[in-house]
Amino acid sequence: MTIVYKISENLRKEIIEHYRDTAKTNKPPYSVFQSDDCGTVVTLYESGKIMFQGVSADIDYALWRDREAHLNKRDIDKELRIKDAKDKKKKEEMKDTTYKFVSTIGSDEVGTGDYFGPIVVTASYVDQADMSFIEDLGVRDSKKLTDEKILEIAPKIAKKIPFVSYTLSPKEYNEVGITNMNKVKAILHNKVLNGLLKKANYDYKYIVVDQFALVSKYFEHIKDIPEKVTNIEFTPHAEDKCLSVAVSSIISRYIFLKEMGAMSEKYKMTIPKGAGINVDKFGREFLDKYGEDELKNAVKLNFKNTEKIKKS
Numbered sequence: 001m002t003i004v005y006k007i008s009e010n011l012r013k014e015i016i017e018h019y020r021d022t023a024k025t026n027k028p029p030y031s032v033f034q035s036d037d038c039g040t041v042v043t044l045y046e047s048g049k050i051m052f053q054g055v056s057a058d059i060d061y062a063l064w065r066d067r068e069a070h071l072n073k074r075d076i077d078k079e080l081r082i083k084d085a086k087d088k089k090k091k092e093e094m095k096d097t098t099y100k101f102v103s104t105i106g107s108d109e110v111g112t113g114d115y116f117g118p119i120v121v122t123a124s125y126v127d128q129a130d131m132s133f134i135e136d137l138g139v140r141d142s143k144k145l146t147d148e149k150i151l152e153i154a155p156k157i158a159k160k161i162p163f164v165s166y167t168l169s170p171k172e173y174n175e176v177g178i179t180n181m182n183k184v185k186a187i188l189h190n191k192v193l194n195g196l197l198k199k200a201n202y203d204y205k206y207i208v209v210d211q212f213a214l215v216s217k218y219f220e221h222i223k224d225i226p227e228k229v230t231n232i233e234f235t236p237h238a239e240d241k242c243l244s245v246a247v248s249s250i251i252s253r254y255i256f257l258k259e260m261g262a263m264s265e266k267y268k269m270t271i272p273k274g275a276g277i278n279v280d281k282f283g284r285e286f287l288d289k290y291g292e293d294e295l296k297n298a299v300k301l302n303f304k305n306t307e308k309i310k311k312s
Contacts, residue, residue, distance in 0.1 A: 001057040005080060007050040008072045011064065012277075015044060032278070046278040090237060099233070099242035102205040103127045105196060106244030107189050110252040112181050115275040115283065115305045116298055117260050118170060119184065122252040123192035124163035125202045126244040133160065139246050147257055154254030162202070163251055164195035167259065171297045179302045182213045186221035193229040207231055208245050210238035263298065271298075275305055283309040 007015065016023075019035035019042055027034045033044040039056040052061045068074040099106075107123035126134065137153045138145075166188055168176075178184050189209055196202075211234040213221075222228055238245040264271045267290065272282050287295055287309055299306065 001052075001054065003052045003057055003061045003080070004049055005076055005083075006048050007044070007064070008068060008074065009048070009277075010071060011067060012044060012048070014067070015042070015050065015064065046276045047274065048276060097241075099206055099208055099235075099238075101128070101131075103203055104206045104208055104242055104244040105193065105202060105204045106208040106238065106242045106246075106248050107192055108210060108239055108245050108249040108252055109185055109188065110249070110256040112185060113275060114256075114273050115279050115300060115303045116170070116271045117256065117263060117273070119168040119173065119188065120165060120252040120255045120259070121168075121185070121188040121192050122163055122165040122248040122255070123189070123196040124161050124244050124247045124251065125196060125200075125204060126161060126247055127203070130161060131243060134243055134247060139243065139250060145250070145253075147253075150250055150253050150257060154250050157247055158251060158254075161247055162196065162199060163248065164192045164199065165251060165255055166192050166195070167255060169297075170299055174296055174301050180221075182217065183221040185212055186218050187225065190222045190225060190227075190229055193232075194227050197229065206233045206242075208233045208235065208238050208242040210234075210245060211236050267298070275303055280305055280308050280312075284312055 016033050019033070019037055022035040022037040024034045024036055028043060030047070031043050031045050033042075035042045037060070040052055040054040040060045042060060043051045043053070045051070050064070052058075065076045068076050103126065105123060105125050107121060109119060109121040111117055111119040134157065137156060138149070139153070139157070168184070168188065173184070176184075178187075193207065193209075207229065209232050215234050218232075218234070219228075219230070235241060239249045240246070260271050260273065267286070269282075269286065269289075272279050283295075283299070283305055286298065290298075295301075295306075295309075
């Protein structure tokens, strides 16, 4: 049995203390704590997720479910039922083959959930004739590929597939001052799609973008931009349904990894991805070492991490 959900912050220390006597020294990647207690392996991840595995996982889960209800008024059983329903719906959506076997233009972004580093958006064109080449490389959503695989295949893709990318640095992001991330994404998607369409007269059937907002909201976000791309198909989980979106995801991720590597070299510190508790800890170290002025050049200041770092 395996049960996974996001634990409330005020219970993390309590969980670690409760299982301290059975803690394991060799933890899995991206975890902060793991124990093996009477048939249940309990793993707490940097993201804040907790996983109960084993024959008695339901017993340990019930203990912390009840603590959540008592301390935080959360109904974890209900949350998991909702999640299961969403997962089932996603599986049904994945059967959609509308964009699988036709030439498409697709765009995708990376970095919108990362406190440190830039936002990178890419639009690419995948012709039917190039599909076998892309599939032979093992192309799929960049979130499902290791960084090593991204670094290996992205340059090969970039040599063959037409694309346009745009990188918004943390400094530029903070200066723009748009706190609605969906608006930032809409503006940048429109920018790279415009850029790609101006490069050549592509023979495509669809322009596909992963649906991150209501269609009406997307166009409301870009209403003041003179040049708009409007013939867009918005669909959930587009990176799994459409090769051009998957390609754009990989190229964006490649550029993002290179930018993060350059930042790490510049600051002589390994810059972490994401926005979890490990990033808060690193952010405090960064602030101590480089000060608030330099923080503005490295992070997205409107994230909640900034408040946590400054308070600490």
